[in-house]
């Protein structure tokens with residue numbers, strides 16, 4: 044998605060913006076630009092282009108702009124091709140107002156027609172460009188913020204915007220509706236950005252704008268009010284993420300760093316969530332606990348990797364609590380007839396907390412009277428404000444577009460939630476829970492045992508990087524692991540990959556098997572081991588090229604293939620937390636071998652804030 048950064052203060056704005064935009068690159072973009080108010084000239088100067096932030100940096104190195112009031116933007120095209128004229132910032136007719144925007148203005152066509160009738164001249168094909176012209180229309184004998192207030196009232200759709208004007212070069216205005224926007228507080232300087240990593244180098248004090256709120260920043264103060272001009276007071280949150288956390292920490296890519304962070308993150312979650320009385324969610328107060336105790340059925344809504352976590356959540360929650368669980372893609376859930384009641388708990392899983400389809404599905408579920416629980420990784424994101432209750436996954440900033448550590452953090456949270464609900468509903472004894480917890484505590488060291496084999500996995504991946512398509516097979520709780528493994532591979536390496544329930548082989552996929560097809564078989568110790576083993580014999584008989592994920596104590600599997608990645612023996616219900624590591628590494632090493640842009644794969648965005 045697009046990324047915004049704004050600065051007002053005592054420093055050279057363009058350096059701050061370039062550094063901030065680099066931290067926003069992971070959101071996925073195709074153009075970059077910035078606008079600076081240059082005091083000496085009393086003018087707004089704009090530099091923008093299709094391409095990377097580093098290209099913009101080259102231009103500015105040759106001709107620095109100076110100035111300490113500025114807006115910057117990385118654009119992920121939704122309306123209008125990725126070219127210079129469509130890049131942000133966009134200006135009004137008189138080049139007095141500059142705007143950067145993240146989101147989609149759904150009624151931009153009629154607004155554009157009206158503005159053209161009123162004499163406004165447009166340069167781009169974007170929806171965004173109607174915003175500076177609308178502000179220009181109202182910016183007569185009123186302040187910039189009042190003009191912005193009038194303009195945004197006419198917008199429908201989603202937006203997070205930054206606005207500045209050369210007529211009032213001592214302020215920056217921000218507003219959000221459906222897309223995230225945060226404020227960074229400094230000394231004699233303030234920041235506006237789409238999310239935290241963009242400003243973390245300069246400040247840890249963050250104020251979150253809520254839905255339908257505006258902010259006016261000067262260099263020494265900020266003022267927040269809602270769209271009806273009612274003032275809002277909001278305390279800053281001190282972010283304890285170290286700026287380095289958002290760096291690569293010595294790894295070649297964020298994806299590899301985040302794969303390797305998983306044991307430490309799961310350890311921290313277990314430490315954070317377990318006390319002498321068992322599982323503890325400080326986000327859930329007595330009211331939420333009472334509501335959770337009354338839950339009769341659960342519906343999980345999510346997209347992509349979060350959806351796969353939800354599918355595994357179904358196995359875990361039904362196994363441990365006996366509560367029926369349905370799992371739905373958010374983009375499907377929101378358009379079909381929904382059968383919910385007041386005893387239904389809707390669990391919305393989202394790493395970013397900004398996924399448009401999941402937010403829309405959540406809003407529909409709430410309209411139907413369901414209680415909602417969010418499982419989310421980003422503090423202060425929209426999802427966390429719209430759910431009745433929230434549980435944070437605390438995976439730290441996930442920069443790579445491909446979700447890895449957030450996925451295992453979501454799974455871990457779902458295990459803990461299942462234990463928590465099982466106790467609330469008195470479905471299992473505390474002895475059984477403590478046995479499960481001691482098994483869960485084995486996961487981080489077992490994950491480390493897999494991660495020390497990265498070199499072996501990399502060589503195996505390289506031996507298979509030439510295959511033109513992959514099939515991933517799994518059974519029972521590892522059927523969703525097969526779906527997730529396929530998604531990881533396809534999104535970073537662009538190789539067609541399909542996840543399938545192994546029991547479905549004879550219902551179609553077996554027709555695909557030959558020596559040109561790589562088949563990843565997930566076959567740890569489990570109650571379906573024998574069934575999976577015979578699936579693999581059928582693949583062998585058809586010369587399929589198998590990669591097998593198996594348990595360390597398996598002596599039979601080597602007869603089927605020499606390409607085996609062994610994982611420690613663990614109770615089947617917890618095996619997804621181990622199985623996924625070889626699959627993540629396989630995807631990563633194949634993608635690197637194929638020269639793909641691993642952290643920012645083509646056409647993808649880290650957070651899909653538009654439909």
Ligand code: AGP
Pocket residue numbers: 346347348349392393394395396397398401444445446447534648649650651
């Ligand atoms: C996963 O690797 C992808 N980046 C994508 O499928 C992602 O999981 C999906 O867009 C959901 O994002 P969310 O968790 O932020 O809602």
